Amino acid sequence: MRRHISSVVAFVVFAVLAWGVTAEWTEPGGLVSEARASLDRAGARNPVTAVLLSYRGYDTLLEVGVLLLAIASVWSLRRVPSTEPHGAERPLLGALLELILPLVVVAGGYLLWIGSDLPGGAFQGGALIAGGLVLARLRGAYEPRDGVWLRLGLVAGLLVFVGVAAGTLAAGGRLLEYPEGRASSLILLIEGAAVVSIALTLGAMYLGGRPDRGSDEP
Amino acid sequence: MSPDPYLLAGAALFAIGLRGLLAHRNLLRCLLAINVMGSGVFLVFIAIGARGPLPDPVPQAMVLTGIVVSVCATGLGLALAERLQELTGRAELGEDDP
Numbered sequence: 001m002r003r004h005i006s007s008v009v010a011f012v013v014f015a016v017l018a019w020g021v022t023a024e025w026t027e028p029g030g031l032v033s034e035a036r037a038s039l040d041r042a043g044a045r046n047p048v049t050a051v052l053l054s055y056r057g058y059d060t061l062l063e064v065g066v067l068l069l070a071i072a073s074v075w076s077l078r079r080v081p082s083t084e085p086h087g088a089e090r091p092l093l094g095a096l097l098e099l100i101l102p103l104v105v106v107a108g109g110y111l112l113w114i115g116s117d118l119p120g121g122a123f124q125g126g127a128l129i130a131g132g133l134v135l136a137r138l139r140g141a142y143e144p145r146d147g148v149w150l151r152l153g154l155v156a157g158l159l160v161f162v163g164v165a166a167g168t169l170a171a172g173g174r175l176l177e178y179p180e181g182r183a184s185s186l187i188l189l190i191e192g193a194a195v196v197s198i199a200l201t202l203g204a205m206y207l208g209g210r211p212d213r214g215s216d217e218p
Numbered sequence: 219m220s221p222d223p224y225l226l227a228g229a230a231l232f233a234i235g236l237r238g239l240l241a242h243r244n245l246l247r248c249l250l251a252i253n254v255m256g257s258g259v260f261l262v263f264i265a266i267g268a269r270g271p272l273p274d275p276v277p278q279a280m281v282l283t284g285i286v287v288s289v290c291a292t293g294l295g296l297a298l299a300e301r302l303q304e305l306t307g308r309a310e311l312g313e314d315d316p
Contacts, residue, residue: 010237017229047275070290074297205293
């Protein structure tokens with residue numbers, strides 16, 4: 001019964017949505033021309049990166065905050081006790097990782113660097129490196145420990161972003177209004193810290209809970 | 219290239235995900251259904267941005283943000299489902315099946 005009702009509801013929703021999206025759009029193009037016109041002042045040649053970190057930098061700041069909020073929520077839900085490394089059961093994965101992990105790190109760094117000109121950026125590179133961390137965790141080669149370094153890495157992206165935002169306010173401009181000529185360097189600084197946070201956050205979220213403290217913590 | 223097929227596909231994905239969300243009790247399937255709905259929304263956004271002669275970067279940036287947020291939400295949802303499994307032994311919604 002429940003399945004039939006849900007199918008009917010879904011079909012009605014689809015009909016309404018289909019009627020909505022096939023309506024006559026009056027002004028195709030949106031903000032394309034404005035976005036592309038100010039790319040040199042925005043500090044990036046890739047329009048999507050310019051939107052993400054220049055025009056709508058505030059949204060990206062909140063997005064990095066959401067990442068921290070998510071991992072804090074996951075950590076507050078469960079504890080995941082550390083297990084003995086079980087990599088010996090997966091020799092093929094180990095052989096694959098020896099080949100792939102260096103490539104993953106290089107590709108992630110490349111995505112971060114190329115994001116200013118071509119599709120790429122901090123989130124793409126961070127997600128790729130997080131995938132490498134997940135593979136390493138499956139092999140038992142990466143065991144995150146709740147300690148100073150992991151927590152510092154998790155908050156680094158948000159800290160640097162908020163720091164740059166505070167700096168732009170302190171320098172007399174509006175929030176996240178980059179000074180003349182400094183936009184691309186500030187974007188790279190923000191993205192560099194963000195890629196560390198994104199990779200560590202997504203890698204830690206795969207654990208599903210708070211890991212044990214490291215052996216050097218009391 | 220007319221974006222109409224992609225707009226309709228996005229709407230269809232949203233509806234399919236909605237049907238899955240309403241029909242299933244297993245939390246993992248509900249999370250997957252929510253992800254499918256999200257994919258439908260992203261597809262509609264991208265298709266809207268592809269209407270003019272040049273692709274619109276603003277919806278693309280919004281979709282990138284949306285993907286990251288939905289990954290975080292899925293991760294948190296999975297942790298919640300695991301916690302529910304630890305507490306009650308099952309990761310399902312409710313006990314009635316009308």
